[in-house]
Amino acid sequence: MEKLLTSERAVRLERSYNEELQLLIQQGGYVSPIEHLWEDILIGVVLKKPILLKGPSGSGKTKLAQSISAFFNQPMHSVNCSVDLDAESLLGFKTIITKEGQSLIEFIDGPVVQAMKQGHILYIDEINMAKPETLPILHSVLDHRRMLTNPFTSEVIHAHEDFAVVAAINEGYVGTSPMNEALKNRFISFSIPYLAxxxxxxxxxxxxxxxxxxxxxxxxxxxxxxxxxxxxxxxxxxxxxxxxxxxxxxxxxxxxxxxxxxxxxxxxxxxxxxxxxxxxxxxxxxx
The missing domain is CATH 1.10.150 (DNA polymerase; domain 1)
Known part of the structure; x- marks a missing residue:
């Protein structure tokens, strides 16, 4: 793990895990039912790997994402997937504003763009509820390129060093569909069981x-x-x-x-x- 400890974010992994877990419990945060699961997920985040949390409803996937946000002291931007999710919901939209008596068109950044620019965490909940044709727009964000060309503005966005992606999936539920292999292969996956x-x-x-x-x-x-x-x-x-x-x-x-x-x-x-x-x-x- 010594090779990982090169950034401020990674240094947090050197802190006492008992102290961190107690803090998370006090804040109502996630507690891992499996030895090393929490530590291994944090290592994945430090390595800038998109994280996929797989588990049943109520197993604590969202709480886990919130705990990652708290651990690294990074704000989190959430995307709740559904069949209505489109590119504007992810990237942003154009709107008309009035400035000094003139009407101007301004682009409002969506959660993906905000998280990339500001180095925050992007949380994609129930990622397999989205239509398969919607998510390929994120492929370049999720692989080694960590960049995006915004189709609405033509802006080329390179992710901040601390930008991280966490997604959650409920497998086999009504309304879900299997993740596209090209998308799934961009994540490292962790099974999240119920606490006991x-x-x-x-x-x-x-x-x-x-x-x-x-x-x-x-x-x-x-x-x-x-x-x-x-x-x-x-x-x-x-x-x-x-x-x-x-x-x-x-x-x-x-x-x-x-x-x-x-x-x-x-x-x-x-x-x-x-x-x-x-x-x-x-x-x-x-x-």
């Missing part, structure tokens, strides 16, 4: 400090059962979302556990049979 065990317990205690131990244990037992049913293919991955678990813990401070899980977890699923299965599992833990 003591790490999950620590995060719950930090984010919902008023929750008592008995309540937390009950909800974690239910969460473990939900994960098993997800692995067995009987529930959608969203049922084991850590985000949903946190919602249920927060609600359970003020209402019975059954209702908290109904609103925080079960009702988020479309399938009525899956909703019923969740509530049946709850009944095995809540008398």
């Amino acid at each position: 065990g003591d790490q999950l317990l620590d995060v719950i205690k930090e984010q919902v400090p008023s929750a008592n131990g008995e309540l937390i244990n009950t909800l974690m037992n239910i969460h473990d059962d939900l994960k098993k049913q997800v692995m067995n293919g009987l529930l959608a991955e969203e049922a084991a979302s850590v985000r949903s678990l946190m919602d249920a813990v927060a609600l359970a401070q003020y209402m019975p556990v059954r209702r908290a899980i109904l609103y925080g977890i079960a009702e988020k699923l479309e399938d009525k049979m899956e909703q019923k299965l969740i509530m049946e599992l709850v009944n095995t833990w809540v008398k």
